[in-house]
Amino acid sequence: MLRRIQQQLTKTVNFNSSRARLYLVIADFASQIPLGAKVFDAGAGEAPYRALFQHAQYHSADFTKVDKLYAAPTYVCDLAAIPVLDEWYEYILLTQVIEHLPEPLDVLIELRRLLKPRGKILITGPLFYEEHEEPYDFYRYTQYGLRYLIEKAGFSIERIDWLEGFYGTIGYQLNRIGRYLPWTPHNFQQTWERIFFPPWMIGMKALFFSLSMVFHRLELRHKYTVAGYPKNYVVIASKH
Numbered sequence: 001m002l003r004r005i006q007q008q009l010t011k012t013v014n015f016n017s018s019r020a021r022l023y024l025v026i027a028d029f030a031s032q033i034p035l036g037a038k039v040f041d042a043g044a045g046e047a048p049y050r051a052l053f054q055h056a057q058y059h060s061a062d063f064t065k066v067d068k069l070y071a072a073p074t075y076v077c078d079l080a081a082i083p084v085l086d087e088w089y090e091y092i093l094l095t096q097v098i099e100h101l102p103e104p105l106d107v108l109i110e111l112r113r114l115l116k117p118r119g120k121i122l123i124t125g126p127l128f129y130e131e132h133e134e135p136y137d138f139y140r141y142t143q144y145g146l147r148y149l150i151e152k153a154g155f156s157i158e159r160i161d162w163l164e165g166f167y168g169t170i171g172y173q174l175n176r177i178g179r180y181l182p183w184t185p186h187n188f189q190q191t192w193e194r195i196f197f198p199p200w201m202i203g204m205k206a207l208f209f210s211l212s213m214v215f216h217r218l219e220l221r222h223k224y225t226v227a228g229y230p231k232n233y234v235v236i237a238s239k240h
């Protein structure tokens with residue numbers, strides 16, 4: 001019983017509306033892919049979107065160098081040199097990978113090589129996010145930086161948008177505050193701080209986690225883009 005409550009609490013606290021938004025964008029992309037088309041998931045990791053491409057021929061690649069769980073990729077390789085013939089794929093996914101590439105332009109040029117003429121690529125990447133998958137974490141991207149690189153690689157951009165609205169961004173930030181605020185006595189210097197701050201910080205953490213959940217849920221109801229900023233951008237581009 002206690003374990004179930006703990007699992008539910010962890011799931012609720014870890015809920016991230018950006019992943020829900022990403023799933024919707026990829027599901028929409030997948031729904032436009034014809035039966036049997038060749039799809040390449042570059043930097044697939046755990047291949048969380050594989051199930052959306054059951055109607056297609058899905059291949060994946062990853063260098064599998066980070067200490068985490070991986071779904072066995074079709075190719076274990078660096079994305080800068082993929083052992084695949086020119087113009088092999090009709091669709092490519094590059095989701096949440098571009099910030100991990102030390103030479104992103106080289107990889108975009110390599111992915112363009114794999115794509116058939118009129119093929120499409122879906123790219124997502126963060127404007128801001130904490131450092132992760134260290135030490136392979138190199139950049140954060142403005143929409144202008146993404147546009148510059150993607151066009152320089154020879155793609156035509158069809159669409160560039162916020163992945164999530166400002167509510168999703170706020171939900172993420174509040175979650176991180178809740179997670180990282182210190183609360184154990186040894187984090188405080190003076191005796192009075194050790195007595196006063198831990199219970200106060202625990203209260204703050206609960207407050208920030210609760211607010212985070214409210215904003216993540218708001219994000220799912222309404223993508224607010226009038227002001228603020230997204231956490232990630234999404235780009236659909238094609239090869240002509």
Ligand SMILES: C[S@@+](CC[C@H](N)C(=O)[O-])C[C@H]1O[C@@H](n2cnc3c(N)ncnc32)[C@H](O)[C@@H]1O
Nearest residue numbers: 043044045062063064077078079095096097100
């Ligand atoms: C944040 S994960 C994203 C995984 C997946 N695309 C997703 O959207 O959930 C980034 C992935 O890129 C892979 N990666 C990073 N740099 C790479 C490189 N140079 N070549 C191949 N894979 C790379 C990592 O191993 C990791 O699985």
